[in-house]
Amino acid sequence: MLRVLLLVVFLAPLVVFALSNPMEQDIWFFFLGWKLAIGTLALGVGLIGAIIGFVVGWIGEFRQRSRARRSEQQVRSLESQLIDLHQRLDRLQQTPTTAVSASDKG
Numbered sequence: 001m002l003r004v005l006l007l008v009v010f011l012a013p014l015v016v017f018a019l020s021n022p023m024e025q026d027i028w029f030f031f032l033g034w035k036l037a038i039g040t041l042a043l044g045v046g047l048i049g050a051i052i053g054f055v056v057g058w059i060g061e062f063r064q065r066s067r068a069r070r071s072e073q074q075v076r077s078l079e080s081q082l083i084d085l086h087q088r089l090d091r092l093q094q095t096p097t098t099a100v101s102a103s104d105k106g
Contacts, residue, residue, distance in 0.1 A: 003054070011046060018043040 018039030027036045 003057075007050060010050060011043075014043045014046040 018037070021039035021042075022037055024035045024037050027034055027041060
């Protein structure tokens with residue numbers, strides 16, 4: 001939701017600028033030249049910048065999710081080890097009491 005809000009806040013002034021500047025101008029980029037409205041150029045550059053920003057953010061989010069999945073898997077593994085250790089400890093604590101009670105009977 002925040003991303004959509006940021007996109008609207010970022011692109012709304014560009015749309016207003018594009019609609020306010022409909023006159024075509026000669027645009028040169030190195031050796032390429034064409035006639036284009038300055039507002040359309042600004043809107044196109046803004047859209048390309050927003051798309052690149054979202055792709056970079058998505059890649060970072062993907063990496064973070066991958067790390068989170070690995071961490072959750074490690075936590076599950078450690079929890080199962082902890083349960084096993086608690087069970088071993090319970091068995092070890094029960095063993096001497098049964099051995100002592102058996103020796104008291106005999």
